[in-house]
Amino acid sequence: AGADLKGLGSADPIIVAITEGLTDCLKCLLNAGADPNVIDDFGRLPIEVAASHNSREDVEILFPVTSRIPSVRDWSIDGIMAYVKSKEKDDPILKMNPANMKIEGNKAYKRKDYITAARLYTMAEGDYPENVTLISNRSVCWLNMGEGDKALRDAQICRALRRDWPKACFREGAAQILLKDYEKACDAFLDGLKLDPGNSEIENAYSSPSIEVLVWKDKIH
Template sequence: MATTQPPPNQSQQSQQGTGPQQPAQRIQITPEIAQQMAAKLRQQQQQQQQQQQMSAPPPPVISPSEVDFVEQPVSTKDKRIVAADGASEKLKSVCNDINYLINKLEQHPEYAVPPPPTIMKPTRSQQFTKAKEDGNALFKQGNLDEAIRLFTVAIELAADRPPWESHVLAREELSLALSNRALCYHNKEEYDKSLVDADAVVEIKRPWSKGHFRKGKALIGLNRLQEARDAILLGLDFEPSNDDLKNALTEVDTKILVNHHAKQQTK
């Protein structure tokens, strides 16, 4: 019968020299070690997720105006942006705005980058003031044609301001020069032209009573009395105590009443 011998002790192993090696001792994974390993693994996963979130770009923010965005082709021709055939009017308008800015930048090569709106050359304002004042002097002399020419020069100077300059100043200049030219056309009894200028004044500077007054007077001249009354009443909404508008309202109401009586008599 075979007998089992006890394992050799350390002294015997050292004496045997190069005998067969014992298998490595296994590490016992206690519950504490398992918890530590799980916590370390969770920490590594969290770090990886944080790195991915930091490296990923933020989701795009879509404004309400871009919700219905539809890509449309455009092309360049002679350094201009051209909308494709059949493009929407909005796209054509945007292309016109870009081309206008390109044209202005080409006219001012000294500006590598458009300056702040507070920086404006005084030359244009001086030219505008001179054209306007000379036009006023000619109007008082009764030279309406020459006054119209100078007011037109003033309008062109104001309208041709670079788009990076103050829009407030451009609106002030434009509304004033257009109002003066509308008065010249009215005195020449060219009421249709006077109405065009007056309409532009109202669009540019709506709260200004002078624009509504000019529009009302032009419509009276065209015998469009109800429209004239509406224009005058709109002006009075902005400035109820304006004497010019009050007098114009009395004038148009009188004309409406006279026309009404005339129609009654012809029946």
């Protein structure tokens, strides 16, 4: 059986290894049983992520263990590289100035295009990794899409990066409610109230937790 290698972050460790250029780590993960066919938050296989990052070596490593992608006619290393590049050629997000991605993400969120908003926040995070509000905003995107595990993951990252931020506690509580773990939700809300005793948003969530109300009232930054 494969090892349980799920981690905290924007993707599984195998995806992180590829995006960070850690080829030796990628090899170790595969040897330990990491799934080469796990998809990232936006439906891409690791081999597609590797091709997107121009890492031919990673593509070569992943090719023998990756399930064939039906839409790739030329199932070869060169074919995969060409396929990914052809898809990216007309992608408007990849042509966008990173400085504008958060603004465009907020616009997408307001028109309820949550998957585009989440992708824009993720792209912006690559250039501004210390901007915790990007991860927080992405968390509420997942919340609106009913993706409780992803919403919780991002909320917990926010709490780890900014331990004094009540909003991160609120995000975690909302995600726990979606996952129906009400005890942990209350714990998260209480943590937030310890940081900010007068926070009416968290007080209301703690007194009458409802995922519908939380999503409706929640705001991005």
